[in-house]
Amino acid sequence: MGVITTKGLTKKFGELTAVDNLDLDIKEGEIFGLLGPNGAGKTTIISMLATLLDPTSGTATVANQDILKKPSKVREHIGIVFQDPSSDDILTGRENLYLHGLMYGVPRSIIPQRIDDAFDLIQLTGREDDLVKTYSGGMRRRLELARGLLHHPEVLFLDEPTLGLDPQTRKRIWEHIEKIVKERKVTIILTTHYMEEADRLCDRLAIIDNGKIVALDTPNALKAQVGGDTVQMEVSEPEKAAKELEKLDCVSRCEARENRLDIAVKDVAQNLPKVFAAAGEISNFSVRNTTLDDVFMHYTGYDIRDEGAEGAAKHMQRVVGIKK
Ligand SMILES: Nc1ncnc2c1ncn2[C@@H]1O[C@H](COP(=O)(O)OP(=O)(O)O)[C@@H](O)[C@H]1O
Ligand SMILES: [Mg+2]
Numbered sequence: 001m002g003v004i005t006t007k008g009l010t011k012k013f014g015e016l017t018a019v020d021n022l023d024l025d026i027k028e029g030e031i032f033g034l035l036g037p038n039g040a041g042k043t044t045i046i047s048m049l050a051t052l053l054d055p056t057s058g059t060a061t062v063a064n065q066d067i068l069k070k071p072s073k074v075r076e077h078i079g080i081v082f083q084d085p086s087s088d089d090i091l092t093g094r095e096n097l098y099l100h101g102l103m104y105g106v107p108r109s110i111i112p113q114r115i116d117d118a119f120d121l122i123q124l125t126g127r128e129d130d131l132v133k134t135y136s137g138g139m140r141r142r143l144e145l146a147r148g149l150l151h152h153p154e155v156l157f158l159d160e161p162t163l164g165l166d167p168q169t170r171k172r173i174w175e176h177i178e179k180i181v182k183e184r185k186v187t188i189i190l191t192t193h194y195m196e197e198a199d200r201l202c203d204r205l206a207i208i209d210n211g212k213i214v215a216l217d218t219p220n221a222l223k224a225q226v227g228g229d230t231v232q233m234e235v236s237e238p239e240k241a242a243k244e245l246e247k248l249d250c251v252s253r254c255e256a257r258e259n260r261l262d263i264a265v266k267d268v269a270q271n272l273p274k275v276f277a278a279a280g281e282i283s284n285f286s287v288r289n290t291t292l293d294d295v296f297m298h299y300t301g302y303d304i305r306d307e308g309a310e311g312a313a314k315h316m317q318r319v320v321g322i323k324k
Helices: 042-049 071-077 093-103 108-121 137-149 167-183 195-201 219-225 238-246 268-279 292-300 308-318
Strands: 004-013 016-026 031-035 057-062 078-081 155-159 187-192 204-209 212-217 229-235 251-257 260-265 282-288
Touching: 004 042, 016 042, 016 057, 016 212, 031 042, 031 195, 042 057, 042 155, 042 187, 071 078, 078 137, 093 108, 093 137, 108 137, 108 167, 137 155, 137 167, 167 187, 167 195, 187 195, 195 292, 204 219, 204 292, 212 219, 212 292, 219 292, 229 268, 238 251, 238 260, 238 268, 260 268, 260 292, 268 282
Parallel strands: 031 187, 031 204, 078 155, 155 187
Antiparallel strands: 004 016, 004 057, 204 212, 229 260, 229 282, 251 260
16 A cells, blocks of 8 residues: 555535545555646645635545544644745744654754754755745745655655746756655655646656546656647648548647647657648748657646646637647
8 A cells, every 4th residue: 555545535615626536555665646737626636635614525644644533643644834924934944854853752852963064964054043034935845855864754745746846946946856765764745736746756757637647657658648749830721731630540639729730649750740741831840859748738738837727618618729
């Protein structure tokens, strides 16, 4: 049995089913991702696993403890970094960690050493006694990462760990997360709506849409399922071109957005001439490797960067291609 298992885990808010009958089995030591757009139910899943929110039905075990029967045991074994900043900015970094240590019952005598180790881990040594309000967004996130680990949890939940950070700072946070996994024996469950983040960090991931898992595997296996790399081209007659392209064996998917076609092509180097021949008049083209974005589109029919249902509605209007 995994370090986290969920059985039929469900959360309803009135009429809305935010998490719908979720079955997961997360192994010890892995970084497991929940990837999905805003409103997919990611935070609600984390909140239930962290015993901050009761499920409507179903249950889960975290570190071998049942979330309904032994919530306080679960809390002893987990660390959590919230989606929104949760450190106290009128306290210093050290004070924030000290309070956390006390709250989690870390013996007073060892808290100072834990704090030194924590600042070393996130490379903020020297800033311990500055007020958190003087930290940058990235530094504050790093502090919250270190705080989540201070009591040496078996499981660490990271809810959108790089939300709102600039690309460079985001990369630094990724490096810290990778370092944590290497140096500490901890299982990480992270949520994100950033494809690159899920791809880079996660051993396995579940793509979540409307509270349901639509696909679950390693990033590479998920990308392989899409059926080849993507050829993008601008054509003068997209609907006609899509119909012709669908007939080709090497084309596993073809979607049109206005006059741009996104075509998944197997063995692209070999098959490109056939694709050109079928597409008619082409004004522009490029080839790119499959991303998790394509996987998301493949399973949900819309782009993760579109907003949920609105994206799905837009999608209904624009799809002319057919999945094989
Ligand atoms: N406390 C709540 N009351 C009512 N609806 C909620 C509450 N929390 C979340 N929701 C709704 O549940 C759905 C999932 O939300 P959430 O888990 O925050 O998604 P995500 O973290 O993937 O963006 C959304 O439609 C959201 O509006
Ligand atoms: Mg969220």
